[in-house]
Amino acid sequence: MTRKQLWIIIAALILVNCITIVFFIAKDKFGKADETVATVGKETITRQEWLKEIEVRYGREVLEDLVNQKVIELAVDKYGIKMSDKKLEQELTMLKTIYGPYYQNQSIDEERWKEQIKYTLFLEELLTKDVKVSEKELKKYYLENKRRFNIPPSYHISQIIVKTKKEAEQVIKELKDGSNFSVLAMERSIDEFSANQGGDLGYVSKDDERFSPAFFLEIEKLKPGQWSKPSKIEQGYVIVLLHERIKGKKYSYKEVKDQIRRQIALEQMDMPISTKPFWKEIGVEWFYGKKEK
Template identity: 45%
Template sequence: MNQKAIWTVIVALVITNCLSVVYFVTNQSGEKSAEKTVEATKPVVASGEEEVVATIGETSITRQQWLHELEDRYGKQILEGMIDEEVVRQMAKKHNIALSEDAVNRELTLIKTMYNTIDHEEINNEHWKEQIELSILLEELLTKDAVISEEEMKHFYEENKHLYEIPKSYHISHIVVKTKEAAEQVRDELENGSSFTALAMEKSTDEFSANRGGELGFVNAENGFAPESYLDIADKLKPNEWSKPIEVEGGFAVIILHEVIDAVTYSYADVKDQIKRQIAIDQMNGSISVEPFWKELDVKWFFENHQ
């Protein structure tokens, strides 16, 4: 799975799931949104039928005001994403396109191990599996009439075989501190129930990962995202278990293992359908979009008359 293939999946995920994007945008801008809303809202006294969701001094923000603001800011994007998802499902059913669980799990594994910059702390496997399924269904719909020769697909596989060979990979986070004593103190706090993520944000000297709670994503011997010592120690840990202090450049580290993915090599038969979709999409030279199917299903929506 090359970088273009990875971006194909990510683009399709965005198209078919605007809800996730809105969720994170809303979280990150929530305080600013509330602040602007308060500035624009004159002091009100909520009636008995209006639920107050915030009070600032003598000013109240009601649920109705809040929901109206959300609809104005994100309503069209959310509704479009919901329609896209349903369109993909209905079109897949119409054309008898179904996916095996193995195909979805394989795509999830490839994404998690190869697209390392995903914030894995926010990944919920069931949620991502659902979005990957929608992504593959959309690709299948767009390429269902494509004719790709067996020879071309086999050539693609042989040329890119290394992309389908996943080394044993470890999803880890770390906390880096200056001294061994400080690392031992981190371990003591973890033993007493402190959050690894919170401690990393508070104490870690690794600026790259500290603001992500120490998150390093999936690391392995090939991608070079972590020292070899991390891999050796991670191999001896159980999921959700943290290590003893590890000496690293600039101090000592404590790592925690989240998940292990065993080494796997996918055969041509395993990825044949994926290769067909990828070649066909490359040949299309266009964007991946659900829009062409809206007319086929006669989609009508609120914003048709509210542009």
């Protein structure tokens, strides 16, 4: 299990949680089953039809995610496994900076990401709690992968690229008048990839060859929440919005020792990250299957 795979799993869990939120908000917002939630021509779609479709499409995944979270909570209590806020922040920082593109558009709900990372780390600890890795092997892994634990200064940014200076000045005017940066990026930016993400480029660092030193000079002048003046680039003019700045950090062996142990243990076990080994142990009874005990 690589860090990249971990990040993809967390992204999938967030998607399921978002669907869960939509489902329960829908239940709270509309009081009657036959209440109309949409009209299409002369046809209507009722709340009952909408919620039924959500359940058919996503019901099993949503319920399984909720069950898994409960299983992890109970198993963690049973085995006395702890996770400090410092360790959680460390993992979050490394995931953001190393796999920035997978983090795009998620900072708006960072607390939810933290929760999912915490559940995933707890699950890793549960699965590897009985696996022993020698100090020699741990140090060897650290020395061979030291660069992975050196986090460069990184910036979470969004951009809008337009062809002319006049267009760039118009974008700045609209931003000052209160227009949303993400919406403007989708409407105006000629960079198709980032425009589809509302301009979001995720986390970038100075060793990213896609950007020039001058690009980062502009970013360094900004405070989180500020956008830059238009800058001339090959495609035209770019306006950059800074969301977050992360200071560089070189993690010591001691700081990442636990993370390395989990990584090596999971590779040795060669098994998927799953709560299923604990379902029978905890005792799960759910809508889609017989009691697991």
